[in-house]
Amino acid sequence: KFSSLSDNAVLKSKEVEKPAVRSGSHASHVSLDDVPTLAFPSISTSDFQFSHEKAADIIVDKVLEFSDKLGNARLVLVDLSHKSKILSLVKAKAAQKNIDTRKFFTHVGDITCLYSGGGLRCSVIANAANWRLKPGGGGVNAAIFNAAGPALESATKERAKSLLPGNAIVVPLPSRSPLFVREGVTHVIHVLGPNMNPQRPNYLGNDYGKGCKILQDAYTSLFEGFASILR
Ligand code: AR6
Numbered sequence: 001k002f003s004s005l006s007d008n009a010v011l012k013s014k015e016v017e018k019p020a021v022r023s024g025s026h027a028s029h030v031s032l033d034d035v036p037t038l039a040f041p042s043i044s045t046s047d048f049q050f051s052h053e054k055a056a057d058i059i060v061d062k063v064l065e066f067s068d069k070l071g072n073a074r075l076v077l078v079d080l081s082h083k084s085k086i087l088s089l090v091k092a093k094a095a096q097k098n099i100d101t102r103k104f105f106t107h108v109g110d111i112t113c114l115y116s117g118g119g120l121r122c123s124v125i126a127n128a129a130n131w132r133l134k135p136g137g138g139g140v141n142a143a144i145f146n147a148a149g150p151a152l153e154s155a156t157k158e159r160a161k162s163l164l165p166g167n168a169i170v171v172p173l174p175s176r177s178p179l180f181v182r183e184g185v186t187h188v189i190h191v192l193g194p195n196m197n198p199q200r201p202n203y204l205g206n207d208y209g210k211g212c213k214i215l216q217d218a219y220t221s222l223f224e225g226f227a228s229i230l231r
Pocket of ligand 1: 041045130
């Protein structure tokens with residue numbers, strides 16, 4: 001199984017065991033599968049064309065703000081490619097700020113197959129949604145709705161009909177969803193970020209004053225949503 005793990009996951013699995021070993025506790029045998037983990041894509045930086053530099057600063061600041069509030073839970077920023085600009089920016093900035101790599105790390109992979117494709121258990125995944133909370137539209141939204149099947153669409157509808165920019169909504173994933181069965185995902189958190197793409201609704205016209213505020217709010221709602229699941 002280890003051979004199929006990404007470098008990140010291997011690194012993390014070693015690191016997470018360290019404190020328990022040092023304290024001589026039997027907790028070193030606790031599987032990493034039991035550590036609550038939120039995997040999230042970089043909100044707004046692809047189809048919504050938000051600045052990668054600015055988004056990376058916001059992600060790192062928000063992770064720092066929440067790391068103590070989330071106990072031993074982990075946050076993982078995911079993107080599809082090793083060439084991902086947002087992953088390298090965030091990695092570098094997180095290292096500069098000495099963020100604990102057991103609690104926050106980046107991972108290359110498809111967010112819909114983190115366990116089956118990379119051995120990384122994430123009980124909660126975030127979605128970069130559209131305001132209608134509808135399947136399709138490309139990007140990570142289409143991938144998550146496709147992988148989760150109709151169960152996610154109906155569970156989402158029960159919770160909300162639409163989303164305002166800067167907000168997030170927690171949706172418990174029905175156990176019949178393939179994403180639950182195959183990947184162990186129990187919740188999807190839909191997040192609507194700021195839009196800098198003139199072809200999409202709620203276009204901000206390059207107003208980064210507003211855009212940054214909305215992206216900060218979006219990550220606050222996302223991490224608060226994750227914290228509410230842990231309680
Ligand atoms: N796994 C992990 N990361 C992914 C995946 C995947 N399967 N697919 C894309 N990404 P985007 P946005 C990364 O465009 O900019 C949709 O059409 C991608 O590389 O999905 O917030 C919605 O319906 C990027 O880093 O979201 C909205 O209308 C990140 O996910 C609109 O796009 C976000 O890219 C939202 O645009």
